[in-house]
Amino acid sequence: MENPVLTIVVPCYNEEAVLYETERQLTEMVYSLMNEGLISPKSSILFVDDGSRDQTWTMIEEIVRKNRLVKGLKLSRNFGHQKALLAGLETAKEEADCVISIDADLQDDISVMREFLLKFHDGCDIVYGVRKKREKDTFFKRATAQGYYRAMKKLGVDLVYNHADYRLMSKRALEELSRFPEQNLFLRGVVPLIGLQTAEVLYDRKERAAGESKYPLKKMLAFAFDGLTSFSVVPIHFITLVGLFTFLSSTIAGLYALFVKISGHADDGWASIIISIWFLGGFMLMSMGLIGEYIGKIYQETKRRPRYTIAQDAQQETISQQLLR
Numbered sequence: 001m002e003n004p005v006l007t008i009v010v011p012c013y014n015e016e017a018v019l020y021e022t023e024r025q026l027t028e029m030v031y032s033l034m035n036e037g038l039i040s041p042k043s044s045i046l047f048v049d050d051g052s053r054d055q056t057w058t059m060i061e062e063i064v065r066k067n068r069l070v071k072g073l074k075l076s077r078n079f080g081h082q083k084a085l086l087a088g089l090e091t092a093k094e095e096a097d098c099v100i101s102i103d104a105d106l107q108d109d110i111s112v113m114r115e116f117l118l119k120f121h122d123g124c125d126i127v128y129g130v131r132k133k134r135e136k137d138t139f140f141k142r143a144t145a146q147g148y149y150r151a152m153k154k155l156g157v158d159l160v161y162n163h164a165d166y167r168l169m170s171k172r173a174l175e176e177l178s179r180f181p182e183q184n185l186f187l188r189g190v191v192p193l194i195g196l197q198t199a200e201v202l203y204d205r206k207e208r209a210a211g212e213s214k215y216p217l218k219k220m221l222a223f224a225f226d227g228l229t230s231f232s233v234v235p236i237h238f239i240t241l242v243g244l245f246t247f248l249s250s251t252i253a254g255l256y257a258l259f260v261k262i263s264g265h266a267d268d269g270w271a272s273i274i275i276s277i278w279f280l281g282g283f284m285l286m287s288m289g290l291i292g293e294y295i296g297k298i299y300q301e302t303k304r305r306p307r308y309t310i311a312q313d314a315q316q317e318t319i320s321q322q323l324l325r
């Protein structure tokens with residue numbers, strides 16, 4: 001068998017601080033993998049610019065001109081990490097036999113790509129990079145992440161523990177991924193659903209090489225909530241159960257109140273009325289909100305909008321053609 005063509009897909013949003021360093025390290029890695037005969041000389045690195053507001057795209061274009069391994073893809077606006085990654089994966093799939101996705105900030109140890117490829121050569125279609133420890137993340141990030149994995153597991157969503165989006169996927173796995181049409185794509189939840197032969201590789205996660213996290217608390221919460229309601233209907237079952245319980249207990253309380261009234265010992269009843277109004281009102285608002293979340297999801301899915309738009313691509317051939325004209 002010929003050596004497989006590898007494409008490394010790197011989503012970038014305002015990453016000017018770290019981009020050159022990322023390019024340097026990834027290029028070095030790709031050449032050494034080529035020399036070891038693990039990948040084909042046609043392998044490449046694809047930077048996806050997710051509508052950055054800084055110099056990221058200009059830098060990518062410049063890199064493409066100088067570095068024959070590198071290609072660039074520019075999305076028409078900021079679509080978010082997951083969609084930028086998807087755009088990269090679907091583009092890379094056309095030419096590559098396998099794709100490794102990695103963040104631009106060099107937090108993930110790139111040397112384990114070698115192990116990813118060894119597993120791929122052994123016949124694995126999906127290889128997950130799994131963080132050994134997270135001591136470099138803040139205590140808050142660690143604690144919330146751990147709670148999240150636990151909760152998701154209880155709710156029946158199978159996530160690979162301590163795996164972010166650093167993974168290898170074969171062309172076959174990517175083809176299967178394309179058959180998941182959902183708008184709210186949560187790759188960490190969807191990829192395990194593909195099945196096929198999988199493996200995990202452990203690595204140490206480092207601090208960001210430069211720049212700031214593009215996942216502030218607000219985005220992190222939205223991401224977590226999206227992951228939950230995209231994959232699990234358990235919260236709706238829960239609401240139904242609590243609703244049933246509240247309904248039954250208020251019926252009993254109502255009968256009791258009626259009994260007290262008839263027997264002529266009624267007090268002024270203010271407390272019970274206020275309490276039940278607040279309790280039921282609160283509960284109903286909460287339920288409606290949650291059900292609304294699901295309906296909102298259905299609404300978004302039925303629109304079948306494109307998940308991303310590519311504004312421009314850059315590779316050495318297209319740029320030299322432009323120069324010839």
Ligand code: UDP
Nearest residue numbers: 011012013050080081084103104213214215
């Ligand atoms: N990213 C992106 N679009 C966004 C936000 C982030 O493409 O809207 C990219 C970002 O450039 C990085 C990766 O997604 O390559 C992960 O982001 P970050 O490192 O900021 O997240 P963290 O590691 O802090 O969770």
Ligand code: MG
Nearest residue numbers: 103105107208
């Ligand atoms: Mg990061």
